[in-house]
Amino acid sequence: MLGDSLTRQGYRLVEYGEKTDLLVLNTCSVTENAEKDCRYAVRKTLRHSPHAFVAVTGCYAQTGAAQLQTVPGIDLIVGTQFKMNLPDYLPAPTQLRKQPEPELRHSRTIDREDFVLPGTAYSDSTRALLKIQDGCDFMCSFCLIPFARGRERSRVADDVLREARELAIHGYRELVLTGVNIGQYSYQGMELVDLLQALEAIPEVVRIRISSIEPTTIPERLLQHMAASTKVCHYLHFPLQSGDDGILHAMNRRYDVREYEALVGQALALMPDLGLGTDLMVGFPGEDEQAFANTMRMAGRLPFSYFHVFSYSSRPGTPAARFEPQTPPAVIRQRSKTLAELSRTKALAFYQQQIGRTVSVLFEQGERDGFRTGTTANFTRVAVPADAVAAGSIHPVTITGIMDGLAYGHLASPSVEPTYRPLL
Numbered sequence: 213m214l215g216d217s218l219t220r221q222g223y224r225l226v227e228y229g230e231k232t233d234l235l236v237l238n239t240c241s242v243t244e245n246a247e248k249d250c251r252y253a254v255r256k257t258l259r260h261s262p263h264a265f266v267a268v269t270g271c272y273a274q275t276g277a278a279q280l281q282t283v284p285g286i287d288l289i290v291g292t293q294f295k296m297n298l299p300d301y302l303p304a305p306t307q308l309r310k311q312p313e314p315e316l317r318h319s320r321t322i323d324r325e326d327f328v329l330p331g332t333a334y335s336d337s338t339r340a341l342l343k344i345q346d347g348c349d350f351m352c353s354f355c356l357i358p359f360a361r362g363r364e365r366s367r368v369a370d371d372v373l374r375e376a377r378e379l380a381i382h383g384y385r386e387l388v389l390t391g392v393n394i395g396q397y398s399y400q401g402m403e404l405v406d407l408l409q410a411l412e413a414i415p416e417v418v419r420i421r422i423s424s425i426e427p428t429t430i431p432e433r434l435l436q437h438m439a440a441s442t443k444v445c446h447y448l449h450f451p452l453q454s455g456d457d458g459i460l461h462a463m464n465r466r467y468d469v470r471e472y473e474a475l476v477g478q479a480l481a482l483m484p485d486l487g488l489g490t491d492l493m494v495g496f497p498g499e500d501e502q503a504f505a506n507t508m509r510m511a512g513r514l515p516f517s518y519f520h521v522f523s524y525s526s527r528p529g530t531p532a533a534r535f536e537p538q539t540p541p542a543v544i545r546q547r548s549k550t551l552a553e554l555s556r557t558k559a560l561a562f563y564q565q566q567i568g569r570t571v572s573v574l575f576e577q578g579e580r581d582g583f584r585t586g587t588t589a590n591f592t593r594v595a596v597p598a599d600a601v602a603a604g605s606i607h608p609v610t611i612t613g614i615m616d617g618l619a620y621g622h623l624a625s626p627s628v629e630p631t632y633r634p635l636l
């Protein structure tokens with residue numbers, strides 16, 4: 213969206229690494245190396261474009277503004293609160309000049325008002341992200357996001373529906389609902405499930421996917437609705453982080469192992485074809501051998517189709533930064549590797565379960581080695597010969613085998629594009 217606004221202002225977008233008059237860095241504070249990465253990007257750009265005006269925004273501009281002011285070459289720092297206004301702080305392209313010191317557009321607190329967003333940006337893809345929420349009040353002990361993105365707030369429902377309709381009319385077949393804590397969506401009495409219903413009522417909207425959602429924000433009503441819906445994908449990604457109750461408690465997560473397992477059981481009972489992903493964090497302070505073994509056991513036991521493994525890194529300002537004992541980096545690396553191997557084994561098992569099934573696949577742009585790939589509602593990646601299907605089309609495919617992390621199959625009914633159903 214920032215790119216769109218800048219284009220309207222007369223700027224022309226170029227690839228990162230090409231000569232430029234303006235560098236806009238959208239930073240993250242979740243990674244340990246935010247400041248280092250930022251210094252590197254600025255240095256690299258100024259080497260080939262010494263006169264480039266450098267503007268930095270995003271989460272690290274919010275939480276690390278003081279550190280960023282010491283980075284040579286930055287001209288403008290814009291905190292999260294003002295990120296979408298960044299183009300307003302820039303002069304016309306011909307008047308860009310490097311500044312003797314960075315201008316700071318920042319406030320320590322972030323409004324908690326519900327919000328609307330500017331016009332829709334269209335890219336060459338079949339899947340679009342649809343932001344519905346921002347901020348988080350949960351205060352997990354390792355996380356800086358509540359400070360970087362502010363308190364929970366929801367996007368005005370009419371604004372979400374307007375953008376969804378525009379995206380669908382422009383050919384996006386799948387809308388992925390995003391936000392920091394989307395299960396907390398709440399706008400004038402509407403919860404997430406009500407918003408889903410309103411989105412499904414738009415005739416042009418074909419598929420809706422829920423992105424990562426906190427386990428304690430999923431009421432049974434939402435699961436039941438997903439199970440019955442013909443448009444909402446049977447796919448959930450709820451972060452587990454650890455399979456050990458002591459660690460979950462120290463993380464200030466809002467569930468224990470038993471509750472999480474119960475939720476998984478409930479979701480699978482309603483949607484046996486569910487694709488289930490999760491996040492796991494290794495090396496949280498105090499994670500001893502036993503705690504890690506508990507995580508391994510739980511990750512192995514539950515029917516995850518994949519998981520993302522994150523290595524804990526201490527974020528200054530969070531409670532966990534003061535916790536003892538911190539886990540040695542070499543142990544974190546080893547545990548991370550062990551879990552990543554388990555994730556690959558789980559993914560393989562999940563893909564093997566799909567063999568023989570006929571599933572609906574939304575095909576995407578681009579082809580490789582004569583094949584076009586797409587995804588099912590439960591996020592199985594499926595390949596068929598590229599000349600059999602067009603990008604953006606949805607077809608029933610019978611899965612016949614798997615290879616290199618992909619399911620291969622043939623069209624079950626090549627001439628007819630079916631009305632979308634989560635899984636046939």
Ligand code: SF4
Nearest residue numbers: 348350351352355357
């Ligand atoms: S729920 Fe997610 S975003 Fe919110 S504090 Fe916890 S980890 Fe951070």
